[in-house]
Amino acid sequence: MxxxxxxxxxxxxxxxxxxxxxxxxxxxxxxxxxxxxxxxxxxxxxxxxxxxxxxxxxxxxxxxxxxxxxxxxxxKLADAHLTIFWRSVKLSFLTTVITFAIGFPTAWFIATRPPRSRALWLFLITIPFWTNLLIRTFAINEVIRNEGLLNTFLIWLGVIERPIQIVYTDVAVLIGMAYVYLPLMVLPLFAAIDRFDMRLLEAGYDLYASRWRVLRRVILPIVKPGIVAGSILVFVPSLGAYVTPRVLGGGKNMMIGNFIELQFGQARNWPLGAALSMTLLMIVMVALLFYVRAASKGSNPHG
Amino acid sequence: MNDIAVEARNAVKTFGQGDHAVRALDDVSVTIRKGEFFTLLGPSGCGKTTLLRLIAGFEMPTGGQILLDGADITDLPPNKRPVNTVFQSYALFPHLTVAENVGFGLEMLNRPKAEVRQTTERMLALVKLEALAGRKTSQLSGGQQQRVALARALAPQPKVLLLDEPLSALDLKLRKEMQTELKRLQHETGITFIFVTHDQEEALTMSDRIGVMSAGKIQQIGSPRDIYTRPVNRFVASFIGESNFLPATIVQGAARLGSGHSLAVEGLTPVDEGRKVTLAVRPEQVRLTAEDEADTIRATVRDLVYFGTDTHCHLMLSDGEEVVARLQSPASGDAGLSEGQIVGLRLAPGAVQVLGD
Structure with a gap:
């Protein structure tokens, strides 16, 4: 030294x-x-x-x-608050499931295109990001409201006689959030599938695996990091969503984000809003902890 | 016939459509016997891998049939064929351990857990990898990955094992080791091996029979000895080993060279009389003698190339044709020849092959 x-x-x-x-x-x-x-x-x-x-x-x-x-x-137990928490977690979870169900085939489709058209597809996926969230949400509203595109079209087809009430329900919030957060699921899934060695599919088929078992036993375990990343990217912002439930859910179908805003606004109860924000943060952290642990355990089915 | 494992009948495979269509396999028929080590040999793009993939089921033939044990399997998907493949890239599952990789096929066949475990252990012992059963495949060397790929493909006891250039990613020393290893495995398991390679030495040393392919067609099928000593055409003669090619005309049951010399050749029929042919002679079959000895062809030494075990002597005949003679190097290393020297050249009747077109 x-x-x-x-x-x-x-x-x-x-x-x-x-x-x-x-x-x-x-x-x-x-x-x-x-x-x-x-x-x-x-x-x-x-x-x-x-x-x-x-x-x-x-x-x-x-x-x-x-x-x-x-x-x-x-x-007394605040039933209304618990309902809001439960709705937030439930809707966020369902949003994650829906975006995965739609996002996985989409990401697979893009990753299996020739490299040149791949860039175009990815670009198309990210286009909604270029528009303001509020405008996108109102656009969805325009599609699903009672006099909107969907109902008008279905009535014109004669499938229904009266418009279906979609807007201002949980379903409307789900549709909106799934649409808004879909790219966040597709992009990490694409990155994982893009790295996936397609020759492993042949190895799987060669070793007597059916298509379903190749998906479950070969593809999903290998692209799991992408699934975990995509799920987190969708679940976390869903939990704190504000604009979508506000515009599509109406006043009744509040999520935590709207509830917090209420405290800082009309209710003039900043401490409760602050405490709710911290609670939201904790829910997210606990959810992440569970998810990451479950995901890493699942990677070794025989372990 | 009961001893046929795999048969391709008039298999045709075209890729692409219209003007861009490429005929990878052009009416190929071949039968592979049970328990045989059969090699498909040819340069890249000759269709050998396509034929293998048709047998595995990864590609559907454009025409023709694939039969396994006499049954038509042309329309069966790969997971319904009792055939396994060792891939060129190994294609091991990165998320599974060595043992899980080996047991994968049996598990997919829904075999009982105990059987999967026992067979996996037996297979790992067969390829001498017992100690690495719990490792992830990414932690293995190339040679070890190769062994896992072999064990994985052998574990379900397929009727036919398909090997797609499995040794091409290994270095020379490992490749030699694995060649011996593969022969041993084939002996011990008794499974029919169909081996694809572009390496003629590999094909000659390992195979019971070789199918030489070029341009989507089978050029010749035979034992390594047959293929080497009796090539049917110029492609086979030049792709497997080296050959001297000499133009000749058949005159009175013998091949007359441009220099006027006549060579006795075997297997001629009277209709060949007057036909222009190509003769093939292996360089090691060319003998050199003194120029004035009887029945020899006069040639001039143009060049001598020393290769260690032997010396290549480039000779020129009086009509300008070139012939290479491979002479065993004497202990001194000096073949006793010098450039410009005139020598006598002798070709044994059995050493000269008349090639078809």
């Missing part, structure tokens, strides 16, 4: 810190900082016209699951 070596090492350490500083600053101000503010706000008392008063209170956290009866001051 010479002094020179020590000096070099010290310089390296200094350089390393200097290089990660931008990332650290960004993380502090863009991620950890705001999160910390939300966390602190969730333990304060709501101000009369919004904002917060700096008085410590657990009411917001209790308010997530319970409501205080105005008359006898007892706590």
């Amino acid at each position: 010479s002094a020179a070596e020590d000096a070099v090492r010290a310089a390296n350490t200094r350089n390393a810190w200097a290089l990660v500083t931008p990332a650290l600053i960004l993380l502090t101000f863009a991620a950890s900082g705001p999160l910390l503010i939300v966390l602190v706000y969730s333990f304060l008392t709501p101000g009369q016209y919004g904002n917060v008063e700096w008085i410590f209170s657990l009411d917001a956290w209790i308010g997530i699951l319970f409501t205080k009866d105005i008359f006898d001051e007892t706590y």
